[in-house]
Amino acid sequence: MSNIAVIGLGIMGLPMAINLVKAGHTVTGYNRSEDKINKLAAEGGRGAASIADAVKDADVVITMVPDSPDVEGVVSGPEGVFANARQGTLWIDASSIRPDVAKRLAGDARAAGLRPLDAPVSGGEQGAIDAVLSIMVGGEAEDFEAARPVLEAVGRTIVHVGPSGSGQTVKAANQLIVAVNIQALSEAVVFLEAYGVDTDAALKVLGGGLAGSKVLDQKGQKMLDRNFDPGFRLALHNKDLGIVTSAAREAGVVVPLGAAVAQLVSALVARGDGGLDHSGLFKLTNELSGKQ
Structure with a gap:
């Protein structure tokens, strides 16, 4: 079982985080609105006051935010994922963003010592609740295999589709x-x-x-x-x-x-x-x- 940080507890992120808790992982969530953090805590997860706090002890960081600028905002800067996650941490971006941005951020993640995967999902809110999402994953094959147990807690059809950016x-x-x-x-x-x-x-x-x-x-x-x-x-x-x-x-x-x-x-x-x-x-x- 892994220590997992989930950044973004919206319509998709919250049920995904809850399913990770149900699978036995230790899950710490961060969201701008505190009510979503409280909902995760009620299901057995933990809340964090900042992104830096959420990711500092994580084996895996999952980001699930709306758009390319949002992903850049949570991973970059002194309080972001890249500056605060441990070396070797798997970073799984489940957001749906531009493929070119995903590819560029993957390079930045590797430079920071992280192992990036772009892993957007399909199946909507119900698919997230039922843990039957379809997940298309870009990145290194060995990183995909390392992330598979985490992805299997939230999805049913999980396929490595190529190098970074391919998932997007x-x-x-x-x-x-x-x-x-x-x-x-x-x-x-x-x-x-x-x-x-x-x-x-x-x-x-x-x-x-x-x-x-x-x-x-x-x-x-x-x-x-x-x-x-x-x-x-x-x-x-x-x-x-x-x-x-x-x-x-x-x-x-x-x-x-x-x-x-x-x-x-x-x-x-x-x-x-x-x-x-x-x-x-x-x-x-x-x-x-x-x-x-």
């Missing part, structure tokens, strides 16, 4: 696929409702055929119920699609469907719906069809 590249592809699927499902539900079809029955039979997907399973009922409580916020998917479109441009490849959905997500965020679940794409699709 695969996560960007994941977010592209998910966004396009959510938009297609939104359009299908609007179409079905327009014809007065029994939508519960329709989604059941669609889910059993080639149109079936985890997106349909997890998001279809939310659309039917108009329940957009966040499991993964549109604001974060907007950030991820920005990563996708920028990286695609740099690689010289086209993502026409992804670019179109990125604009729809951006429109929702711009009008104030960024706090909704990404299944909230249905709202805009419905409105564009003149529905409420």
